[in-house]
Amino acid sequence: IARIAVAGQPAHRVGHSMGGGVAQKVALMRPDLVASLCLCEAMVPRLLMGAATGAERSALREVEAVAARLTASVACGDPEGGMARFVDFWGGPGSWAHLGPVRRARAAEMAVDVMTDFAHCGGDPVTMADLRALRVPVRLISGSKSPAVTRRVTERLLAALPDVVHVELAGADHMAPRSDPDRVNRLVLDHIHAVEATWSQAA
Helix, strand or coil: CHHHHHHCCCEEEEEECHHHHHHHHHHHHCHHHEEEEEEECCCCHHHHCCCCCHHHHHHHHHHHHHHHHHHHHHHCCCHHHHHHHHHHHHHCCCHHHHHHHHHHHHHHHCHHHHHHHHHHHHHCCCCHHHHHCCCCCEEEEEECCCCHHHHHHHHHHHHHCCCEEEEEECCCCCCHHHHCHHHHHHHHHHHHHHHHHHHHHHC
């Protein structure tokens, strides 16, 4: 927020996964500093807490189990074991093995930070009412093969946000910004250009 304020004009915020939750939080705290949001597979699990549907509760329990496994693994001195489950959950089975030994070691070093960030993400008190009051253009990007939890969060965001467009990438998963960057980047840029074009027309 401080960096955007120094720039002197609203900024387009783009975020993936937990970064999507951060971008959204910035918009809720300081909507005057946000020109638009582009959220790819936004991870805002708080929206599913107290959910009315069984599918939403099941999706939330699944991701909570992954987070609990990571916490337990870190506590017993096996960060690699916890991160292996975490990476395979978000990237699909075999993702951890494909990282290779060097990247697996780096991921294990990040285990405590990932665990902490995930806890903060789940504890953020955002509500559907907060989202309904958010008056900035939003584009949601999701993958057709993403985990159930992000699909359910996307459905909640679509139901609440007043100015939102959703694009689903066929065949993509949660890690689309890494596995399919060309399609994701094109959607981000198209969104920004479309928002700025409306400003030109209004002027």
